[in-house]
Amino acid sequence: MTRVLILGAAGSLARVVTRYLLAHTDTHLTLYLRNAERLSFPDMSRVTIVEGDVMDSHRLEAAMEGQDVVCASLSGNIASQAENIIRAMKARHLNRLIFISSMGIYDEVPGENYGNELATYREAATVVEASGLEYTLLRPGWFTNGDEVNYTLTHKCEPFLGQSVSRLSIADLITRLVTTPELYVRESLGIARV
Numbered sequence: 612m613t614r615v616l617i618l619g620a621a622g623s624l625a626r627v628v629t630r631y632l633l634a635h636t637d638t639h640l641t642l643y644l645r646n647a648e649r650l651s652f653p654d655m656s657r658v659t660i661v662e663g664d665v666m667d668s669h670r671l672e673a674a675m676e677g678q679d680v681v682c683a684s685l686s687g688n689i690a691s692q693a694e695n696i697i698r699a700m701k702a703r704h705l706n707r708l709i710f711i712s713s714m715g716i717y718d719e720v721p722g723e724n725y726g727n728e729l730a731t732y733r734e735a736a737t738v739v740e741a742s743g744l745e746y747t748l749l750r751p752g753w754f755t756n757g758d759e760v761n762y763t764l765t766h767k768c769e770p771f772l773g774q775s776v777s778r779l780s781i782a783d784l785i786t787r788l789v790t791t792p793e794l795y796v797r798e799s800l801g802i803a804r805v
């Protein structure tokens with residue numbers, strides 16, 4: 612059984628990813644978040660909840676024990692968070708990282724210039740891409756709550772297609788990444804509905 616560590620598990624995207632992974636796979640999920648009271652599940656058989664900050668290296672490394680995939684869906688200073696996550700993964704000999712970023716970090720969205728707004732996302736992407744880990748960076752468009760799974764992927768150096776994407780679509784892609792280990796390794800993917 613694949614074990615997935617979800618960082619930032621109380622976030623709006625992570626909650627949908629959690630639900631989707633539980634429904635569509637037999638993975639075991641470790642949900643890492645700053646305030647554990649924010650999550651509860653009627654059936655805890657496939658879920659472990661760990662309270663912690665990703666900047667707390669000691670807790671983060673402990674949560675990484677025995678995991679196969681790390682999925683980071685965070686906010687704030689994500690460049691520093693990326694550095695800490697990568698350090699912890701290397702310390703625990705983990706390799707597979709799925710990292711949620713944003714559209715616009717390479718100025719790849721036609722007609723848009725996000726400037727300094729995305730500075731920490733750019734820096735985080737540079738850190739992840741230089742990590743030597745088996746990463747997949749996801750650059751979603753604006754999130755929607757739509758119940759459709761409908762997305763088009765764009766690769767690094769390609770113009771971004773679309774503007775928005777349902778959280779469910781991102782969850783579907785993450786599920787494919789988790790269940791197909793070689794899929795889109797060392798890639799940075801734009802994801803939106805066209």
Ligand SMILES: NC(=O)c1ccc[n+]([C@@H]2O[C@H](COP(=O)([O-])OP(=O)(O)OC[C@H]3O[C@@H](n4cnc5c(N)ncnc54)[C@H](OP(=O)(O)O)[C@@H]3O)[C@@H](O)[C@H]2O)c1
Binds near residue numbers: 621686687712754
């Ligand atoms: N919304 C959009 O349309 C959109 C589009 C493209 C990209 N994105 C990006 O996608 C990412 C996920 O989005 P989202 O809507 O799920 O964001 P969110 O709801 O703000 O979730 C992010 C989570 O990260 C957690 N977090 C932040 N710093 C942490 C730390 N040091 N340790 C542990 N947890 C920490 C937060 O925890 P707390 O709950 O404790 O604060 C929060 O639950 C974000 O980076 C966002 O900017 C969003």
